[in-house]
Amino acid sequence: xxxxxxxxxxxxxxxxxxxxxxxxxxxxxxxxxxxxxxxxxxxxxxxxxxxxxxxxxxxxxxxxxxxxxxxxxxxxxxxxxxxxxxxxxxxxxxxxxxxxxxxxxxxxxxxxxxxxxxxxxxxxxxxxxxxxxxxxxxxxxxxxxxxxxxxxxxxxxxxxxxxxxxxxxxxxxxxxxxxxxxxxxxxxxxxxxxxxxxxxxxxxxxxxxxxxxxxxxxxxxxxxxxxxxxxxxxxxxxxxxxxxxxxxxxxxxxxxxxxxxxxxxxxxxxxxxxxxxxxxxxxxxxxxxxxxxxxxxxxxxxxxxxxxxxxxxxxxxxxxxxxxxxxxxxxxxxxxxxxxxxxxxxxxxxxxxxxxxxxxxxxxxxxxxxxxxxxxxxxxxxxxxxxxxxxxxxxxxxxxxxxxxxxxxxxxxxxxxxxxxxxxxxxxxxxxxxxxxxxxxxxxxxxxxxxxxxxxxxxxxxxxxxxxxxxxxxxxxxxxxxxxxxxxxxxxxxxxxxxxxxxxxxxxxxxxxxxxxxxxxxxxxxxxxxxxxxxxxxxxxxxxxxxxxxxxxxxxxxxxxxxxxxxxxxxxxxxxxxxxxxxxxxxxxxxxxxxxxxxxxxxxxxxxxxxxxxxxxxxxxxxxxxxxxxxxxxxxxxxxxxxxxxxxxxxxxxxxxxxxxxxxxxxxxxxxxxxxxxxxxxxxxxxxxxxxxxxxxxxxxxxxxxxxxxxxxxxxxxxxxxxxxxxxxxxxxxxxxxxx
Amino acid sequence: xxxxxxxxxxxxxxxxxxxxxxxxxxxxxxxxxxxxxxxxxxxxxxxxxxxxxxxxxxxxxxxxxxxxxxxxxxxxxxxxxxxxxxxxxxxxxxxxxxxxxxxxxxxxxxxxxxxxxxxxxxxxxxxxxxxxxxxxxxxxxxxxxxxxxxxxxxxxxxxxxxxxxxxxxxxxxxxxxxxxxxxxxxxxxxxxxxxxxxxxxxxxxxxxxxxxxxxxxxxxxxxxxxxxxxxxxxxxxxxxxxxxxxxxxxxxx
Numbered sequence: 001x002x003x004x005x006x007x008x009x010x011x012x013x014x015x016x017x018x019x020x021x022x023x024x025x026x027x028x029x030x031x032x033x034x035x036x037x038x039x040x041x042x043x044x045x046x047x048x049x050x051x052x053x054x055x056x057x058x059x060x061x062x063x064x065x066x067x068x069x070x071x072x073x074x075x076x077x078x079x080x081x082x083x084x085x086x087x088x089x090x091x092x093x094x095x096x097x098x099x100x101x102x103x104x105x106x107x108x109x110x111x112x113x114x115x116x117x118x119x120x121x122x123x124x125x126x127x128x129x130x131x132x133x134x135x136x137x138x139x140x141x142x143x144x145x146x147x148x149x150x151x152x153x154x155x156x157x158x159x160x161x162x163x164x165x166x167x168x169x170x171x172x173x174x175x176x177x178x179x180x181x182x183x184x185x186x187x188x189x190x191x192x193x194x195x196x197x198x199x200x201x202x203x204x205x206x207x208x209x210x211x212x213x214x215x216x217x218x219x220x221x222x223x224x225x226x227x228x229x230x231x232x233x234x235x236x237x238x239x240x241x242x243x244x245x246x247x248x249x250x251x252x253x254x255x256x257x258x259x260x261x262x263x264x265x266x267x268x269x270x271x272x273x274x275x276x277x278x279x280x281x282x283x284x285x286x287x288x289x290x291x292x293x294x295x296x297x298x299x300x301x302x303x304x305x306x307x308x309x310x311x312x313x314x315x316x317x318x319x320x321x322x323x324x325x326x327x328x329x330x331x332x333x334x335x336x337x338x339x340x341x342x343x344x345x346x347x348x349x350x351x352x353x354x355x356x357x358x359x360x361x362x363x364x365x366x367x368x369x370x371x372x373x374x375x376x377x378x379x380x381x382x383x384x385x386x387x388x389x390x391x392x393x394x395x396x397x398x399x400x401x402x403x404x405x406x407x408x409x410x411x412x413x414x415x416x417x418x419x420x421x422x423x424x425x426x427x428x429x430x431x432x433x434x435x436x437x438x439x440x441x442x443x444x445x446x447x448x449x450x451x452x453x454x455x456x457x458x459x460x461x462x463x464x465x466x467x468x469x470x471x472x473x474x475x476x477x478x479x480x481x482x483x484x485x486x487x488x489x490x491x492x493x494x495x496x497x498x499x500x501x502x503x504x505x506x507x508x509x510x511x512x513x514x515x516x517x518x519x520x521x522x523x524x525x526x527x528x529x530x531x532x533x534x535x536x537x538x539x540x541x542x543x544x545x546x547x548x549x550x551x552x553x554x555x556x557x558x559x560x561x562x563x564x565x566x567x568x569x570x571x572x573x574x575x576x577x578x579x580x581x582x583x584x585x586x587x588x589x590x591x592x593x594x595x596x597x598x599x600x601x602x603x604x605x606x607x608x609x610x611x612x613x614x615x616x617x618x619x620x621x622x623x624x625x626x627x628x629x630x631x632x633x634x635x636x637x638x639x640x641x642x643x644x645x646x647x648x649x650x651x652x653x654x655x656x657x658x659x660x661x662x663x664x665x666x667x668x669x670x671x672x673x674x675x676x677x678x679x680x681x682x683x684x685x686x687x688x689x690x691x692x693x694x695x696x697x698x699x700x701x702x703x704x705x706x707x708x709x710x711x712x713x714x715x716x717x718x719x720x721x722x723x724x725x726x727x728x729x730x731x732x733x734x735x736x737x738x739x740x
Numbered sequence: 741x742x743x744x745x746x747x748x749x750x751x752x753x754x755x756x757x758x759x760x761x762x763x764x765x766x767x768x769x770x771x772x773x774x775x776x777x778x779x780x781x782x783x784x785x786x787x788x789x790x791x792x793x794x795x796x797x798x799x800x801x802x803x804x805x806x807x808x809x810x811x812x813x814x815x816x817x818x819x820x821x822x823x824x825x826x827x828x829x830x831x832x833x834x835x836x837x838x839x840x841x842x843x844x845x846x847x848x849x850x851x852x853x854x855x856x857x858x859x860x861x862x863x864x865x866x867x868x869x870x871x872x873x874x875x876x877x878x879x880x881x882x883x884x885x886x887x888x889x890x891x892x893x894x895x896x897x898x899x900x901x902x903x904x905x906x907x908x909x910x911x912x913x914x915x916x917x918x919x920x921x922x923x924x925x926x927x928x929x930x931x932x933x934x935x936x937x938x939x940x941x942x943x944x945x946x947x948x949x950x951x952x953x954x955x956x957x958x959x960x961x962x963x964x965x966x967x968x969x970x971x972x973x974x975x976x977x978x979x980x981x982x983x984x985x986x987x988x989x990x991x992x993x
Contacts, residue, residue, distance in 0.1 A: 541862070542759060542810070590764050590991075683939075683981065718865030719872060725763070725928040729867045733761040733810060740759060 022093065022320055027354040028641065030122055030140065030324045031612040034091035036605045039117060039135060043602055044080040045574050047133070048072050064173075070566060071132070071172045077570040079131045084554075084600050086615030087122045088137060091608070094120040094317045098138055100309045101153050105160070105219050116160060122615075124328045126236035130159045132168035140328070143321035144240050145232055148306035149314045150225030157212035157219075165211065167204045174200055201281040209288055213295040222304045226292050234271050234285045238388055239337070240322065241344050242269070245392040249343070252411055255504050261399050263383075266391040326358050330637035331623050333379045335365040336397050340390040356416045357426065361637050363409040364429045368634045370402035371436045378630040403441035404501050406433055411504045414514060425640055432635070434521040445522050448505045543712040544740040545702060549594035551651050553617050554601070555580050556658035559722070562665050578602060580659065580727065587732040593739045596649065613648075616641050621656060624703065624710055639708040646705030653711070657700040657734065661722035664693040696722040698730040702738060712737060760807050763870050763988060767807040769934055771986025775799040775821075777976055797823045797976040803855070803984065807868040811861035819851040819879070822886065823976045830965060849973050851881035851918070857926075869988070875922040875940065882915040883973045913966040916946035918977055926984075934986030942977030946970070 051072040060068075082088060089095060098118045106113040121127075121137040126145050128138045136159045138152075146152045162168065178185050178193050185193060213226065244266075250257050273286040282288070307314060322345060329338035339362035346355045369375040376398075383394035400408065410433040417426035437443050508514045557577040559569040581597055588595045600607070600614045620642045627634050636642065646652050672688060675681045695717065702712040714734050720726050760767060777797040799821035807813040825845040855877035859866025866872055924938025947970050 544759070587764065680979070716861070716865045716867075720865070720925075723927075725870055725931075728764055728931070729761075729870045729928075732764045733759075733867050736759060736761045736765075 024319065024323060024349070025353050027323045027327075029327060029616070029638075030089055030092055030094065030120065030320060031615065032089045032091050032608050034608060036603065036608050036611060037090055037117065038605075039119075039133075040083055040090070040600070040611065041603055041605055043574060044077045045571050047076040047080070048570075051076065051133075067173050067176050068169075070176075071169055073570055074566060075132050075168065075172070077568075077574075079133060079135060080601075082137070083119075083135070084614075086600075086611070086618040088119045089122065089615070090119050092120060093313075094138075094140070094143060094320055097309065097313050097317045098152075098156070100313075101149060101156060102160075104308050105153055105157060105215065108218065112160070112164070116163060118156070122324060122328060124325050124332070124334075126233065128155055128159050130162040130168065132163075132166065134163050136160070136163070140321035140324045141236075143318055144325050145236050146318070147228055147232060148222070148225065149309060149311070150221035150304075150306045151229040151232055152314075153219060153221045153308075154212060154216050154225050154229045157215040158208050160215065161208040161211035162204075165204075165207065167208065171201070171204065195278070198279055198281060202277065202283050205282045206288070206291060209283075209292050210295050213292050217296065217299055220304055220308055222306045223296060223299055223301055225306065226296060227289055230285050230289045230292070234273060235269070237271075238269065239341055239344060239390055242388045242390075243344060243347060244389050245340070245343065247392075250408060250412060252415075252504075252507065255411065255506065256500065257396075257400075257408065258500055261396050263392055263395050266389055267387045269387050323354065326355075327638070330358065330361050330365070331619050333365065333369075333623070333626055334381075335362040335369075335379065336381075336393045337390065338362045339366075340393045343393075353420060356419070357423070360413040360416045360426060360429060363405075363412055364433065365634065365637070366397050367402075367406045367409040367433060367436065369630070369632055370405050371440050372630075372632045373402070374630045374632050375402075378632070403437070403443065406436045406441060407443075407501045407504045409433055410437060411508065414508055414511075418511070418513075425635065428635060431517065431521070434518055435524060438518065438522050439524060445518050447502055448509060449502045450506060450509050543702075543714075543737040545653070545711055545738045546740065547593065547653050547702075547738045549596075549651050550653040550655050550702070550738060551649055552581075552584055552595050552597050553621075553654055553656050554597075554599045554614055555584065556656075557661075558659070559661045561663045563663065574601075576659070576661075576722075580657075580731075583724070583727050584657065584731055584735075587728060587735050590732065591735050591739045593735050595655075595735075596651065613645055616645060617654060617656075621701070621703070625701075628710060635708055639705075642703075642705045642708065652706050653702055653704050653738070655700060655702045655734075655738065657731070658698075659722060659727065660697040660699075662695045662697075664695065666693060692721075693719075694721040695719055696726055698734070700734045759810055761810055761867055762807045762991070763867070763928055764931060765991035766931075766988045767813075767869075767991070769805045769869055769986045769988040771801075771803045771805065771934055771936060771984040773801040773803060773936060773938075773982045773984030775801060775819075775940075775980045775982035777978065777980035795824060795826065797821060797980075799976075799980065799982075801982065801984070803986070805857065805869055805986070810867055811859040811864075813857045813859070813868040815853075815855035815857055815875075815877075817853045817855060817877075819849075819853060819881075821849045821851070821973075821976060823847050823849070823973060825969065825972050828968075845969075846886040847883045847969055847973060848886040849881055849883035849976075851879045853877045853879040853920075855920075869926055869934070870928050872925050873923060873938075875920070875924070875938070877920040877922070877940070877942075879918040879920065879942075879977075880915060881918055881973060883913050883969060885969075913969045913973075914946070916944050916970050916974060918942050918944045918946075918974060920977060924982075928988065932988045932990075934984065934988055936982070936984035936986065938984070939979070939981050940977075941979050942974075944970070944974035944977070947974050 052069065055065075055068055055072075095118060098120065102116060102118055103113055106116070115134045116136060117134060118136045118138060120143070121139045123139040124141045125139050126141045128136065128142055130136045136156070138156075142155070143152075146155070175197070177183060178196060181188070185196065188196065216226065217223075247257075247259070247262050273284065273289070275284050277284040277287070283291075322341065326338050326342045326345070329335075329341060339359065342355055342358040342362065346352065346359070349355060365379075366375065369379050380398060381394065383391050383398055386394050397405070410430060413426065413433065414430055417423065417430050420426065438445065505514070509518075555577060557573055557580050559573045559576060560567050561569050578601070581599070584595065584597075598610050598613050598617070600611045603610060616638065620636055620638050623636050623638065627636070646654075666689070669689070672685050676685050697718075698714070698716045700712070700714040701710055703710045714737070716730055718726065775798070777799070778795075799819055801817050801819045803815045803817040805813050805815045823846070825847060828841065828843060828845050830841045855875050857868065857873045857875045859868045859871050859873045861867060864872045864874075920940045920942030922938055922940030924936055926934060926936045926938075928934055947967065
């Protein structure tokens with residue numbers, strides 16, 4: 001490939017990575033576009049100083065000044081932490097649409113319209129929240145659930161009122177009073193204080209509801225949306241729709257899953273409006289509905305509509321958010337939920353390649369975790385805790401044995417792969433599932449039938465009809481007991497000639513490629529020889545990666561002083577975070593290791609690409625760490641995006657690095673003084689008492705985009721202050737291990 | 741003894757089988773470390789009815805430190821120390837000789853040591869040559885009399901031929917092997933200057949520690965004196981504190 005072709009292809013990758021027109025057939029994710037807003041580029045410390053300058057210090061008591069100082073310090077830094085974590089997007093279709101609704105609602109309030117900035121928050125939670133500085137975040141979870149634009153408008157009105165009434169600041173002042181035990185909080189115990197907190201929060205939420213109604217009434221949105229918004233919130237713990245799951249979904253050719261693996265009927269939805277809200281931050285739905293309906297009074301529906309901006313746009317952005325939520329569920333390893341939401345989307349667009357692939361990822365995820373025997377302990381939530389049609393998926397995933405599930409997943413994913421044979425991820429998934437079936441579950445290729453038995457379709461479908469003789473005495477007893485309350489226990493004839501799973505590949509074995517790959521996997525001798533079976537060895541504490549170049553992802557630096565009221569030293573942390581890049585650079589230069597930084601703090605307004613890259617990388621790392629924590633070696637759901645990013649920079653290896661510096665409270669002083677009676681320890685005790693107890697922790701993770709693996713994890717805890725020499729010492733060692 | 745030393749060397753060599761980052765690649769340093777120790781051996785020593793005050797021993801160490809692992813460094817060192825034996829009483833009377841001495845004797849010692857400084861990456865998080873460390877050192881030490889001060893403690897007597905200058909006596913203290921264990925913290929400033937604050941406790945293998953005595957050093961022949969002198973020097977290694985100043989050489993490429 002010549003240089004021009006390479007440049008062009010890299011340009012195409014970078015453009016296609018985050019193009020604004022969303023192609024649902026190749027959905028890549030919700031990312032930021034255009035100029036980076038000042039909210040994201042300005043340093044937190046600058047925002048804090050500006051807020052303090054704006055504050056009117058005349059006639060303000062010292063205590064209130066102190067509270068305001070603490071509030072502005074913490075709120076600015078915490079808000080920015082959220083803005084920079086990659087989950088908040090700007091300039092995207094969803095954010096643009098939300099801001100259009102804002103403008104519609106605040107037509108008569110230009111100052112307020114300018115002061116409030118809305119961004120989209122990539123989260124499955126059905127939520128919207130407001131910061132004291134006028135930033136409102138609306139989650140993709142909420143966007144996926146609302147029924148129309150008017151409901152969304154009412155929720156935004158509620159959030160605007162939080163800002164107008166400065167609820168964030170008053171809550172902070174109140175919480176300070178509670179923690180100090182001032183005024184009415186004097187002599188209250190912990191439980192009473194906690195109840196007071198809930199009560200205060202409910203009062204603010206109730207007040208915001210009523211004010212929101214006033215603002216909403218001034219708009220031309222449908223009045224019914226107020227009640228509708230609360231009804232939507234009531235059911236927000238469920239998927240956005242409750243379509244029954246088609247039990248024939250997994251049928252393939254003549255292959256059928258036994259009915260015993262599905263529920264006869266799913267649990268009815270049990271949401272109640274008048275629930276006990278004593279320990280809730282919001283009043284219950286019934287109270288909220290009542291108070292807002294009273295406040296609405298007899299406002300007529302005349303000339304009011306569910307859509308003012310655009311119904312078409314609403315449908316479009318809602319679709320984006322629903323697609324995004326599937327990504328989030330996959331990223332958070334909630335495979336059953338992702339599968340069901342994806343299933344709902346597939347009902348509308350069955351042939352969509354993105355949805356087909358999402359389905360493959362969900363099945364692959366469940367299969368790998370079941371094979372690793374980590375499914376129940378690490379990612380699965382019992383089907384009994386779920387309601388509605390989604391319960392069917394949880395039940396099925398829980399009941400089907402690991403071996404059967406791997407076979408089922410492979411049978412379902414292989415046709416998806418065949419439709420897009422260029423897709424390396426699907427190919428890798430199939431390879432791994434084949435390996436799991438043949439090697440982990442020790443099934444022989446010859447065990448699979450190549451032709452259907454006459455009448456097989458009906459013979460093995462319903463395991464509840466299985467002859468009792470195939471069960472042990474214990475199993476029979478268990479079955480008898482359970483039959484009274486729950487559906488029958490599914491057991492299969494392990495050595496049965498006609499076990500249903502043996503017919504799973506009847507159609508697939510006619511495919512030469514499938515047969516060839518299965519034969520290859522059958523000849524595999526060790527897991528290490530299989531693609532995707534490599535992984536980070538947690539027992540190693542020293543590495544030699546042999547790298548020449550790497551990307552350093554947004555270094556983290558947190559300074560904590562436990563002796564102070566606000567333990568996190570925000571200002572120093574920010575300064576250290578900015579300066580550590582220089583230290584990394586210096587160490588890399590010494591080692592002649594080429595490094596490139598990706599960071600989203602202290603950036604120019606044109607650096608939107610880096611924001612998106614950080615977002616993608618953080619998602620990748622969060623998922624990978626979760627898998628590592630469960631000790632499951634599995635492909636990440638977003639590994640293709642990671643690879644695309646790697647191609648964009650032409651660097652395969654990415655390093656995350658962080659420092660945590662803690663100053664602890666002096667403890668055990670009495671014991672130390674008693675120690676001095678022994679005379680010899682006197683110098684040590686004096687030294688200990690005179691010096692601060694400081695600890696510094698360094699961590700670093702190096703990941704390879706090509707192999708989708710974490711190749712190095714470095715952690716070092718020292719009882720030393722985070723001076724320059726300590727930083728250099730550790731950072732140099734980290735980079736040395738990468739270089740050697 | 742040789743076996744023990746060999747074992748320790750093998751153990752540390754095996755332990756050091758990992759990458760050596762040094763400090764930004766810098767592995768070699770030189771340091772001068774004055775050390776001070778309390779003269780515990782003199783504590784309670786009496787002069788008549790008077791109790792003597794605590795005395796201090798001084799030592800000058802020249803250390804060359806080389807990092808051989810991420811948490812380990814090897815430190816060959818030369819130590820030059822001084823110590824005073826208070827109220828020494830020596831006499832040697834026989835048919836032909838009648839000589840004695842009473843007074844203070846100042847001893848000088850020279851030692852060569854090999855120290856292992858373990859910054860213990862796993863437990864302390866240190867990366868040699870920076871951070872908290874534990875040390876283990878093997879020393880070979882030999883001392884000699886620097887000077888003596890005659891004191892007329894017993895009074896002059898015609899019966900004794902009192903030697904005024906102890907140095908004229910023909911004696912040679914034997915060498916001894918010592919072991920020390922220590923710890924400390926080594927800081928680096930401006931990427932090249934070292935500050936090492938440490939402590940150590942030690943004992944002689946050749947002259948194992950005996951209980952402290954509050955009696956006057958009292959001996960009758962040169963061999964006795966040699967033993968006393970070596971024990972005295974050994975006790976100067978009991979507890980020492982040091983502050984080292986060093987220079988970290990640039991990385992050799």
